[in-house]
Amino acid sequence: xARHKTFDEREALDAAMxxxxxxxxxxxxxxxxxxxxxLTRTSIYNAFGNKRELFNRVLEHYQQTVMAALLAELDxxxxxxxxxxxxxxxxxxxxxxxxxxxxxxxxxxxxxxEQHDATSTRALEQTMAAMQKGLQxxxxxxxxxxxxxxxxxxxxxxxxxxxxxxxxxVLGKAGFSKTALRQVARNAVRLLQC
Amino acid sequence: xARHKTFDEREALDAAMxxxxxxxxxxxxxxxxxxxxxLTRTSIYNAFGNKRELFNRVLEHYQQTVMAALLAELDxxxxxxxxxxxxxxxxxxxxxxxxxxxxxxxxxxxxxxEQHDATSTRALEQTMAAMQKGLQxxxxxxxxxxxxxxxxxxxxxxxxxxxxxxxxxVLGKAGFSKTALRQVARNAVRLLQC
DNA sequence: GATTTTTTATACCGATCGTTACATATACTC
DNA sequence: GAGTATATGTAACGATCGGTATAAAAAATC
Numbered sequence: 001x002a003r004h005k006t007f008d009e010r011e012a013l014d015a016a017m018x019x020x021x022x023x024x025x026x027x028x029x030x031x032x033x034x035x036x037x038x039l040t041r042t043s044i045y046n047a048f049g050n051k052r053e054l055f056n057r058v059l060e061h062y063q064q065t066v067m068a069a070l071l072a073e074l075d076x077x078x079x080x081x082x083x084x085x086x087x088x089x090x091x092x093x094x095x096x097x098x099x100x101x102x103x104x105x106x107x108x109x110x111x112x113x114e115q116h117d118a119t120s121t122r123a124l125e126q127t128m129a130a131m132q133k134g135l136q137x138x139x140x141x142x143x144x145x146x147x148x149x150x151x152x153x154x155x156x157x158x159x160x161x162x163x164x165x166x167x168x169x170v171l172g173k174a175g176f177s178k179t180a181l182r183q184v185a186r187n188a189v190r191l192l193q194c
Numbered sequence: 195x196a197r198h199k200t201f202d203e204r205e206a207l208d209a210a211m212x213x214x215x216x217x218x219x220x221x222x223x224x225x226x227x228x229x230x231x232x233l234t235r236t237s238i239y240n241a242f243g244n245k246r247e248l249f250n251r252v253l254e255h256y257q258q259t260v261m262a263a264l265l266a267e268l269d270x271x272x273x274x275x276x277x278x279x280x281x282x283x284x285x286x287x288x289x290x291x292x293x294x295x296x297x298x299x300x301x302x303x304x305x306x307x308e309q310h311d312a313t314s315t316r317a318l319e320q321t322m323a324a325m326q327k328g329l330q331x332x333x334x335x336x337x338x339x340x341x342x343x344x345x346x347x348x349x350x351x352x353x354x355x356x357x358x359x360x361x362x363x364v365l366g367k368a369g370f371s372k373t374a375l376r377q378v379a380r381n382a383v384r385l386l387q388c
Numbered sequence: 389g390a391t392t393t394t395t396t397a398t399a400c401c402g403a404t405c406g407t408t409a410c411a412t413a414t415a416c417t418c
Numbered sequence: 419g420a421g422t423a424t425a426t427g428t429a430a431c432g433a434t435c436g437g438t439a440t441a442a443a444a445a446a447t448c
Contacts, residue, residue, distance in 0.1 A: 003415040003424045023308045026221060030406060041407080043426055051406065108305045110368045111297060114217045125369040132370075156377040159370070163378045166368075167361030174304045174360075175319040176326075176353070183350040184357045187385055194388055197394045197445040224436060235437080237396055245436065 009047065012037045013061040020058050022101035024108055025115045052117065059123055062105050066094070067127070071134070080142035081192050084135075084161060088185035091165060095172040095181070104169040132162045139192075148192060157192060164188040203241065206231045207255040214252050216295035218302055219309045246311065253317055256299050260288070261321070265328070274336035275386050278329075278355060282379035285359060289366040289375070298363040326356045333386075342386060351386060358382040 015036040019028045030041045030051065037044065048054040073086040095102045109116065110124050136158035142148040148157075168181050209230040213222045224235045224245065231238065242248040267280040289296045303310065304318050330352035336342040342351075362375050 003413085003426090005425070006414095024218075024306060026405095027306070027308055029404075031404085040427060042428090045407075046425070103305060107364050110364060111302045111305055112218060112221070113367055114221055128365070128368045128370075153377070156381055159365070159374050159378050160381040163358060163361035163365055165361070166364035167357035167359070170301050170304060170360035170364065171322070171353070171357055173307055174322045176322075180353050183347070184353050187350060187354040190388060191381055191385060194384060197396090197443080199395070200444095220435095223434075225434085234397060236398090239437075240395070 005047065007037075007039060007043070007047075010061075012039060012047070013058055014065075016054055017058045017061055017065075017105065018101060020055060021062075021103070021105040021108070024112050025055055025120075026112070052120070056120060056123065059105070059109070059120070059127070063127060066100075066105075067131075074135075074138070079147055080138055081147065081189055083138070084192065085185065085189045088164065088168070088188060089182070091168060092172070092178060092181045092185065095169065096178050103173045104166070107166050107169045128162065128166075131165070132158050135161050149194075152192075152194070160191055161188060199241070201231075201233060201237070201241075204255075206233060206241070207252060208259075210248055211252045211255055211259075211299065212295060214249060215256075215297070215299040215302070218306050219249055219314075220306070246314070250314060250317065253299070253303070253314070253321070257321060260294075260299075261325075268329075268332070273341055274332055275341065275383055277332070278386065279379065279383050282358065282362070282382060283376070285362060286366070286372060286375045286379065289363065290372050297367045298360070301360050301363045322356065322360075325359070326352050329355050343388075346386075346388070354385055355382060 015038070016033055019032050019036045022028075023032065030044070033039075033044060033051075033054070034041055039047075044054065048057060070087050070090055073090045074083040076083055076086055091104075094100055106124055106127050109120070110128065113121055113124070116124070132155075136154050139148055139152075139154040139157050143150045143152070143154060148154075164184060168184055171184065172181060209232070210227055213226050213230045216222075217226065224238070227233075227238060227245075227248070228235055233241075238248065242251060264281050264284055267284045268277040270277055270280055285298075288294055300318055300321050303314070304322065307315050307318070310318070326349075330348050333342055333346075333348040333351050337344045337346070337348060342348075358378060362378055365375060365378065
């Protein structure tokens with residue numbers, strides 16, 4: 001009977017996710033991953049295949065954890081504006097949290113697209129497109145209930161919110177303060193009320 | 195009497211700028227730079243010092259060329275809203291131009307801050323802070339002339355514009371269309387009119 | 389033409405990269 | 419305890435990294 005793995009895959013993915021999130025794909029060496037995951041490279045290769053496949057798993061993990069938490073805030077129940085506000089503020093809190101590297105793994109990876117193959121790039125683009133479409137659907141629904149002015153362009157508003165999310169991650173990395181990001185978030189919500 | 199350099203420094207900087215803009219700092223090898231600049235590494239080292247110093251010169255060059263062109267649009271004379279609109283549209287055109295890599299060198303470099311030393315990081319942060327302060331001053335002036343509602347927070351508006359600029363560069367790299375980015379730009383200008 | 393100074397070219401350095409080959413360890417069944 | 423299958427550990431691979439040493443080329447003056 002075979003030996004069982006002595007590590008927790010989810011914890012290992014968490015650790016790898018933090019490294020890629022902090023340093024980017026090529027900026028993260030196998031040595032960095034070994035240290036963070038507490039595994040040797042042969043164990044990493046055995047469990048995940050290669051660096052690229054590990055990254056793709058990490059991206060899924062990011063969507064299922066970090067991004068899912070953002071969507072949970074968006075759908076927290078008190079209306080779209082409140083949901084958007086809560087989601088943007090959660091992103092800000094996450095950025096300034098000592099438990100995460102700051103910024104966004106997807107945003108960083110999209111900008112480092114030269115380092116990624118077609119599979120990773122497609123996954124990244126689809127992630128952002130899905131966020132935009134999800135926002136658009138929620139805005140359209142809020143227009144039906146009368147919470148958002150039906151005269152506004154739902155797609156344009158959704159694009160602006162996604163744009164705000166991406167921009168905030170950049171400003172956060174550029175050293176702008178939490179107060180500054182909160183002002184950006186408030187202005188994004190104001191756009192929904194115009 | 196000494197031999198003269200046989201290359202044009204400005205053209206060399208342009209070429210290096212395109213490489214760093216496309217691939218990022220560590221993603222750009224000396225080999226890439228040699229090919230793009232048409233120089234051997236000993237000439238690059240002779241003229242610029244080392245890779246880090248070349249990058250810092252490239253950043254200055256980017257500010258003096260690409261970013262100066264954006265500011266020229268901002269200050270093109272027909273009022274702040276028109277100026278902001280022209281600047282944002284110029285960024286979009288630049289992103290989709292076949293002559294440039296797309297995205298923004300400053301935004302990319304800020305996100306890749308793990309790859310940069312304190313000098314480069316400070317220069318990058320100061321670049322974005324200067325843009326925000328420049329916008330804030332122009333907004334305050336437009337409030338004095340009555341073009342912008344004096345009740346609006348100039349700093350918050352400036353932050354939102356800078357955020358929009360950064361976000362658009364990310365969305366551009368994420369594969370969103372020119373039409374989509376134009377909608378984001380329009381919404382940013384609408385915020386000035388609220 | 390010789391000399392000087394500087395530029396450019398070529399080869400090489402030590403370090404690190406992602407990955408693989410091979411060895412060792414170990415969990416589990418019989 | 420032996421055997422099997424799998425996990426983990428160690429060493430090494432070829433390639434590439436940024437940078438340096440040395441050689442060759444060339445512009446300009448004398």
